[in-house]
Amino acid sequence: MSPYTSTVSNALTNAALFERAQKVMPGGVNSPVRSFRSVGGTPYFVANAEGPWVWDTEGKRYLDYVMSYGPCILGHANPNIVDAVSVAAGQGTSYGAPTEREVLMAEEMCSRVPGMEMMRLVSSGTEAAMSAVRLARGATGRDVIVKFAGNYHGHSDNLLAAGGSGIANQGLSGCDGVPAGAVADTIVAPYNVVPELDSSVAAVAVEPVAANMGVVAPGEGFLRDLRAACDDVGAMLLFDEVITGFRLARGGATEYFGVQPDVWCFGKVIGGGLPVGAYGASREIMGSVAPLGGVYQGGTLSGNPLATAAGLAALEQLDASAYSTLEHLATRLGDGLETAFRSAGIDVVCPRVGSLLGIFFTDVAPTNFDEAQAAVEGDRYKTFFHGMLERGIALAPGPYEMIFVSTVHTDELIDMTIAAAAEVAGEMAAG
Numbered sequence: 001m002s003p004y005t006s007t008v009s010n011a012l013t014n015a016a017l018f019e020r021a022q023k024v025m026p027g028g029v030n031s032p033v034r035s036f037r038s039v040g041g042t043p044y045f046v047a048n049a050e051g052p053w054v055w056d057t058e059g060k061r062y063l064d065y066v067m068s069y070g071p072c073i074l075g076h077a078n079p080n081i082v083d084a085v086s087v088a089a090g091q092g093t094s095y096g097a098p099t100e101r102e103v104l105m106a107e108e109m110c111s112r113v114p115g116m117e118m119m120r121l122v123s124s125g126t127e128a129a130m131s132a133v134r135l136a137r138g139a140t141g142r143d144v145i146v147k148f149a150g151n152y153h154g155h156s157d158n159l160l161a162a163g164g165s166g167i168a169n170q171g172l173s174g175c176d177g178v179p180a181g182a183v184a185d186t187i188v189a190p191y192n193v194v195p196e197l198d199s200s201v202a203a204v205a206v207e208p209v210a211a212n213m214g215v216v217a218p219g220e221g222f223l224r225d226l227r228a229a230c231d232d233v234g235a236m237l238l239f240d241e242v243i244t245g246f247r248l249a250r251g252g253a254t255e256y257f258g259v260q261p262d263v264w265c266f267g268k269v270i271g272g273g274l275p276v277g278a279y280g281a282s283r284e285i286m287g288s289v290a291p292l293g294g295v296y297q298g299g300t301l302s303g304n305p306l307a308t309a310a311g312l313a314a315l316e317q318l319d320a321s322a323y324s325t326l327e328h329l330a331t332r333l334g335d336g337l338e339t340a341f342r343s344a345g346i347d348v349v350c351p352r353v354g355s356l357l358g359i360f361f362t363d364v365a366p367t368n369f370d371e372a373q374a375a376v377e378g379d380r381y382k383t384f385f386h387g388m389l390e391r392g393i394a395l396a397p398g399p400y401e402m403i404f405v406s407t408v409h410t411d412e413l414i415d416m417t418i419a420a421a422a423e424v425a426g427e428m429a430a431g
Ligand SMILES: Cc1ncc(COP(=O)(O)O)c(C=O)c1O
Pocket: 069, 124, 125, 126, 127, 129, 152, 153, 154, 155, 165, 207, 212, 240, 241, 242, 243, 267, 268, 277
């Protein structure tokens, strides 16, 4: 199938589907940010996708910068992933017994991430972060977890405090249904400031590059100093690499920044678009996980044969040239967007770390959640989002998300995006 044609020919409209969806699913969606609540309007319902494109149910094509919020780093329907999943599906979809592909996946991931010796596959980033926290608590015998405001670590109870991404997009600081006791041992600190720690702290969880409050770069030395602060009190440093993992570099943020945590969690990219997460650590720390140790964690679908087939096919393609392509494209896009808006007299910054790219309609890049929240006030992102969507370019429907490029976003497509942004900038400047 050519990426320039649509196979969709049904008459379903987005509006009709959204109306039906809202009757049977909260907000009409299975994850809140998809509901368009923070930008307004009717979500497009995807019918199919290929390469950098998605088509909605009305047959309209969009150049996609959502990319499933990260997993589709090689574009949609990557042929190797599709083949691998098809073959795997013919061999059975789940066994409840170990497989060779799980071993290959663990070997590949451990060989890429400096210091990670063992890992366990789970089915989402939430599960990975939740399990990593349990591991840190179990291995240290301590309870307190320190996290940073605006960092998102999934929706498990004890990490749902001052979270970024969907929770921030919905204007929430916490979450109904989470008992006070569940977050009693969670301390929230401002990002980019090394917190005071003591010997009650089991772990400090951090997004090495914050990517759920827009993209906020770690300040010079922040991760290194955090490492030292953890060492001083015997706390574990937990890198949540669900976004940065295998995106920032072959070995993720650990390789990129040269700072090694004690515990990692991963998701997104490692599933090639299927539901996968993972957490890992040194052999010694992972010795605490059942059946070796007393930290229980399991999963009926963990290490699922389709998911590992997709993940392996994705990782195989993520070589040095893929990373330089991603970084080149993100740089071209970020620079182009800044030029387009500044030429129209509109303040904008596009923070970028490697291929992680964000956009804020402000003049100085935020360094923490307070600044990020101040930067997204007003309707500028909403206007930008709809202006781009009208021009067939799909960004995430919320100001706290990244702009996800993939290896199949070409220079030509990036330039087309910048030209569309220049038109939108002109409209915004004209008021
Ligand atoms: C840094 C980070 N950690 C954890 C998660 C949770 O992952 P999932 O949505 O797969 O449960 C996300 C999701 O966006 C994330 O960005």
